[in-house]
Amino acid sequence: MVQLFKEFLDEFLEGSNRPVPRQKTPYHYQIRDTSHKAFYLRDTSLVAANLQVDNAIQEEKVSVVPNRMLERKKCPLILGIKGGTQGLSCGTAEQPRLQLEDVHLLNLFHTDKEAKRFTFFKTYDGSTHRFEAAAYPGWFLCTSPQDNEPISLTAQPGQATITDFYFQRK
Structure with a gap:
């Protein structure tokens, strides 16, 4: 994560006193x-299942960019899939509802208002990570204990849902 934030948020290369544009x-x-x-896509829903060798190709990698408007030490990540062309949004209603939206993560990186509903604060505890919705404090990304159920959000981490994840760069 340090490298991600450095690459996206640090404007100066080491030893330089001028901003350096980066791709x-x-x-x-x-x-x-x-x-x-x-995680994999079933129709238009993001679901979780134990994918066997034959269908492992269906697995969706999660794309991330930092949210530059939120406190860096809280590790604010804008999450998406499909190479960063769909974002995981918590919506805008009174209660959060996880949904996929067609939006480019890099565009969200450059916007101020829209990015928050796609942003999750990542915390690390030993070998697992949790993702708390920035727009809905106390709500966490979760999966069901059963296979092939949609990814969702919960305000009761660790009770009837799974809120701890292994998170490895690919």
């Missing part, structure tokens, strides 16, 4: 819940 591309990660379920 930015989202980083891509494999995400698995603690039951080792991977």
Whole structure:
């Protein structure tokens, strides 16, 4: 994560006193819940399942860019799939609802208002990570204990859902 934030947010290269433009591309990660379920698209929903060798190609990598408007030490990540062309949005209603929206993560990186509903604060605890919705504090990305259920959000981490994930750069 340090490299991601450095690449996107630090304007100066080491030893330079002038801003240096950099070509930015989202980083891509494999995400698995603690039951080792991977994310994949079923119709227009993002779901989690234990993908076997034959259908492992369906796995969606999670694309990330930092949210430059939020506090860097909280590790604010704009999350998406499909190489960064669809974002994971919490919506704008009173209660959050995870949904996919056609939006480029790099465009969200450059906008101020729209990016927050696509942003999650990543925390790390030993070998697992949690993702808290920036627009809805106390709500976390989660999977169901059952296979082939949609990825969603919960305000009760660790109870009936899985909120801890393995997160590895690919």
